Structures are given as structure tokens and as C-alpha cells.
Amino acid sequence: MKLSDVMSGLGLAIYPIAAMGLFLAVYIGAVVRATRRRARSEMDAAALLPLDGERMAAGCVEARKEARR
């Protein structure tokens, strides 16, 4: 019996569906992480990282906060 015979009998074709489940779990986890209320201030701080030490349009951060209220 060859390895391919053994593999053929294992029903591996179902595994792409398992990977789909894995993806959904990761996706839901990322959405949860991104949308938690607590995460807002962290996200705002992280979004500013490229602008750290650079000139930024006046009032930009305040405008964002205002828009969210």
C-alpha cells in the first residue's frame, strides 16, 4: 500500500472547509478586537504613529473626536 492510498482514504478533501472555519474564527476575533469600545483610544493613538514628529493639519485629532460624539 502506498502513502497516496492511505491519504486517499483519510477524507482530506474536507480540510479546506476546516480552514474556512479557522478563518472565520480569526476574522471574528479581529473584528471583535477592532470594535471594542475600550480599543478606541488605543486605535487613535496607533493611527497617529506615522505622524509622530511630523506636522499635522491643525485640529485634525479634535475634529475626529468631535465627529464621533
Add this chain to the structure above:
Amino acid sequence: MSTAEAAVGTGEARAQTGVRPESTSMERFTYDDAIVRKFMLATVVWGLVGFVVGLVIALQLVIPSVVNYTTASGSRPFAFLGFLVSTEFLTFGRLRPLHTNAVIFAFAGNAIFTAVYYSTQRLCKARMWSDTLSRLHFWGWQFIIVCAALTLPLGFTQGKEYAELEWPIDVLIAVVWLGFFGTNFFMTLKVRRERHMYVALWFYIATIVTVAMLHVLNSLAIPAGWLKSYSVYAGVQDAMMQWWYGHNAVAFVLTTPFLGLMYYFMPKAAERPVYSYRLSIVHFWSLIFVYIWAGPHHLHYTALPAWASTLGMLFSVMLWMPSWGGGINGLLTLRGAWHKLTDDPVLRFFVVGVTFYMMSTFEGPLLSIKTVNMLSHYTDWTIAHVHGGALGWNGFLTFGMIYWLAPRLFQTRLHSKKLAEWHFWLGTLGILMYVVPIYIAGITQGLMWRAFDKSGSLQFPDFVETVTKLMPFYWARVGGGVLFILGATLMAYNLLRTWMARPAVYEEPVQEAPALRPLVETPPKFKSRLEANTEFSHKGDIWLQKAADGWWHRLLERRPAKMIVWSLIAVASGSLLEIVPLFAIRSNVPSIASVTPYTPLELAGRDVYVAEGCYNCHSQMIRPIWSETKRYGDYSKPGEFVYDHPFQWGSRRIGPDLAREGGQRSNLWHLLHFQDPRQSITQSIMPSYAHLLESRLDMGEVARHVRAQAMIGVPYGEMVKEGKAAESARAQAKQIADDIATSGGPTGLEDKKVTALIAYLQRLGTDISKPPPAAPAEAGASEGAGTAASADGAGH
């Protein structure tokens, strides 16, 4: 930045989120911008080279239609262009891989490194970990490009699209990519002074990890000499590996690093933070996980099992969401700053670049739908699609970045904003003038191939009719290419003048930032909400609460090693779960008893076919579609390709499919056709391969190649013994040469490469009509290969 804003960006925000403030002892450091300048220069130089080679191959498709044009006075004004379709080192099949490699790995590759080296240092508040590794990376990568530029026109190729480079260069790529670039990048993350890794860095991580995986697995090959190797995969499995690699080269070379570039440089240029950082998190994970599955959509209706191509299609359609999510996130970064577009060429390049990204990522999933793909596959539609993405998205994002960087890196004003604006308009018009006619050409081709007349016969049975129809569109493409190159040349001039105005000595501003203390984060205290009496349930509930709180993901954002591992898991899980079943389940590639290995001479001919890059214009895959079986013969079966190392299905039909070419025409016809295609088919646009009538076949090389094939499992039996392969090749070559001579052709072709190539073509697609060999499998295979093919060769 105002005081309040600075506070949000650093200490205040950290205090709000409960993260400990970093060490208060400030460290002083400088950024290495010299390496960024080097990569930016390489981007411009190789970009121009890649674009010009693209223009040359565009010209090669139209020149044959004018080179023989004769005026009333009998002169041939365009005859001087004939060298472009008759010079051995300049044929379309050899230059097209040079164009794709130059644009993808030299232009886009150096652009990526420019972006990574500039942004990583700033986002990490740290100089690159090792200046030596930075330099080794730069010079190593340029050396690889030079090797590619020398070997591809000389015909040294593995014959797999976008992975053509031979094995020593492949090894060098792995060393430079992982050993120099990867190590330097990951160590810079380790010594960073900013706790949170900004999302651009995640995209860079995914790029480095995934490209390494794709390159190593797809390039696995057995060397048969210093510049010759055979893929360890064959036929269907090789096709699957190749397009898993090929599509993900688009994903992880032309998409993810450019998204990282977009997430860093668009906020810089707009002077605003990205529209939604939350969206960028969802964008990242969904994009890298979904993209990796999409490759099989390049193989619809081929001999690939239907489940694999359907899976590829479904994931491709799903890609619409993350791609557009990312595109919208990029465009909305300009909220409140749209007025700047009228005055800022950098933002204009970025906005049009992202718009092209959204167009391409709308069209990509569309083309992956089987019914659309049935029309579009093998046509110029695909070419228009990739050029919208490459010129629009990669090109314009790179140009925008360069115009933004140039004044900062050269520490002076940009020489001419006016020239940058001219570049923008020439580039935009150039892209449109390229893609619109080529879309029309692609759809025209597809419709002509499948058109039937009232009697049920093909309306355009002569393939060349479907080629000559496209000439006006091909000429328009040349015009579009010229405009695009003109714009890029203006940029090069603008940069040169900017560089000439640089200060005598560049300033190196000293930066200050506190060092990161070791990360000791205590997880929030959660209590189990369950009344269950098992420890497992309590732990599970606490784990879920942590997940819902974002605890796990926050760890990833701060720990590079974990981010690397989980990115690798995301891309590897999709890959393995798609590829392993194809390799492991026997029913996916049913064998055909009458299919035997190529004879030594046919194998040598196949090597010539690969070296000349014939797959760039000819497919070897007849889809089970009525118009195709009517035009070319019985559809291709998976079992027909089990000895094809590498597979040669191709992805485009500038010329007709060759899967059932064997026995269709005489040996003499093929010989004359190679000598001068227009002698056989007046309107042909194929280059002349007269050099194959002069080049000698190295019989020692033939034997080495047979042994290499045997090493990867091709049952050559007795053929691997000393002298057997050469003896068989000589005998078969003599039969073909004699047949040509008796038919009125030239004599003395017994040891010429063209004879081997004819032997290979005469074998193509004939196995399934032969009776299965009666002898035991292995011996029968080798003997059968020799005799059956000899009969083929002699019979025409």
C-alpha cells in the same frame, strides 16, 4: 504637531489604555537614509529598464505586420526593424520574462525596500539593526537583477512564469531575502523604541514571511547543470504550485507591501491619520488569509481538479471585501483634504493609484468567476487587467512616494513641481491608452475564438485571423507605453536636478526616544461566569473573555515574534489545506497507461521549447469547451502531464494551443516555419528561430538531463545507463533529419537543436491515442517512449 496632539500620540494615550509608560531615560540615534536613497535610485533606474523592455516586446507584436511593407517604389522603409523579430537574444519569448521580472522584482521590489527602510525606522524609532546587512541586501538584490538580465535573454530559464530564474539565482534570492533583508527587518523590530507595531509593519511582516515560503516551495528543483534544473513537481501538481506562487506573487509582492506603503505614506502626504485604524486590522487579517487561496482561479477548466479551481474562485470572490475595505480606508484618509489634490502631485498619484487598486481588485474577482474566465482566459483581457494594477496601483503609488521622499532625502526642494504634474498626466493618459484598447483586444479575441457560423463550423478557423484583427489595438498600446515611459523619464530628470541641488553634506538629525522596557503585561483579571464544575469550562470562559477584550490580539501588536508566527500560520494553513489534498489523493490525477516519458531527443527538444520561452505565446491546455475541442482536438487530461517537469500549460495565446500539435504537420513544415514563420503563414507575428538550424545539440547534456529527470521519478529505466540516452537521441534525430531531407528540405540537421524541437512538437498530445504498453510499467515506459516517439518523428 500641537502639544495636545503629541500627548495623544504618546504618554496620554498609553495612560488611558493602562500600558505602563516607557523608560524615561532618552536614547539618541539617527536614521539611515543613505540606504533609502540607494533603493530609490535603483527603483527609478530599473523601472525605466523594465518599462522600455515592455515597450520593445509590445513593438515585437506589431513589427512583423510592417517589416515587409513595400512602397510603390519597391523600398521597405521598416525593414531595419527586422532585427527585433530575428535576433536570438531578443525574441519575445526571451524578453517577456525579462520585462515581468524587471517590473515585479526590480522596479516594484526596490520600491518596496525604499518604503520599508524609510518607514520602518520611523515607526520603530530605531535605526536599521545592521548597516552592513542593509548594504548586503542592497547590493545582493541588484546583483540578482543583473544576473536575471543576463541569463533570461540567453535562454536560461526554469520555464515557470515569474519564477523563471535558474536555481543558483533562486538560492541567492533566498539568502538575500531572508538572510539579509528579513534578519535586518525583524531585528529592527526587536530593538524598536515604539511599543505598538503600526499596521504598515504587519503588512511588511506578512510580505517577508510569505514571499520566503512561496519562493522556496515553488522553486524546489533538481539541478541538471549550473544553469539548468527541473522542477520537482510535474503536470497538474506543478501547475497548482506555480499558480499558488504566481497569484501570491501578485498578493505579497505587488499588494501587501504596497498596502503597507499606503498606510504609512498616505497619512504623511495628507497630514492626517488613516481613516480607520480598526478597519486596517480587519483588512490585514482577512486579506492575507483569503488571498493565499485564490491561485487556482488561473486554472479554470484545465486539467486541475474542479474542486480546487472552484475553491480558488470562491476565495477570489471573497477578496472583494478586504480589498475594497482597504482601498476605501486609503481614499477616506483624505477626508477634509480633497482640496489638496488640485495642488499636490503626490496626493494625486496616491489617489489615482488607490483608485486603480480598487478597479483591479474589482476586476480580479470578476475574472475568477468561471463563466467570465471561460471568455477571458488566454486572452489580452488578463494583460489589460494586470497592467491596470501594475502601472496604476504599483507605479503611481511608487511615483507618489518618490516625489514625497525626494525633497526629504535630498534635503532640498523638488526641482520642478510642474514636471511632476506633467508626469502625472502623461502617466494617467498612458495607462488609459494602454488598457482600454487591450481590453477591447482581449474581448475581441475571446469572442472570435468561440464564434461559430450557421453551419456549426468555427467562424474563424484560421488562428492568425484572430491575431491580425488585434493590430490596431496593439499599436495603440505602443502609444500608451510611450506616454507612460515619457512621464517616467520626466521623473528621472526631475530627480536628477533635485539631487544636483542637494547640500554638500547631508544633515543627519539626531532623534531621541526612550528605550522600551521588557514587556511585562499582566492579563486583566477575569472570573468564570459559568456554574459548570469542570476546570476546562472555567478556563474556556476566561479565554473567551480575554479574546473578546482583545487581549490576545493586543499581544500580537506588541510582540513581533508572535505576529510573525501567526501571519505564517494564516498563510500556511490556507496553502497546505489546499495543496496537500491535491498531492496526496490519487484520484486527483488519474494516470493513463499509454502515457510514457519523453524520449531523450524529445526531452532535449522540450528543453529548447522552455529555453525559448514558447509558453509565453502558446498554451498546451485544451479546455473542455466546444470551440476549443473543435479547433484543437480532444480536451487535455490530467494524466497526460505526469512527466512534464515543469508543466508548460501557459497562460496566454498569442499563437495557437499546441497540446495536440503532434502529427498535425510534417517535419519539413515545422522546419521552414522555424526558419521564417512568414514563409509558412504570411501574417504570422512569430519571431524567426533560424538560429536553431545552426545551434548544435550537446549529446552529453542530453544524457545529463535524462539522469536528472530520472532522479525526480521519471521512469527512464535503461536510458540512464552510459551512452544509452545519446544513442537513442542520435537514432531518432537521424530519422527526422532523413525525413526532412527526403521531403526536399536541407540536409545535415541530425545534430541541430531544431530537430530536437521538432521531435518534441511531433510528440505533443499523441500519447492518449496509442495503445497502452504491454510490458511491465518501468521497462515498458522507457522502451515505449523510444519506439513510439520514433514512429511519430518518422511518420511526418
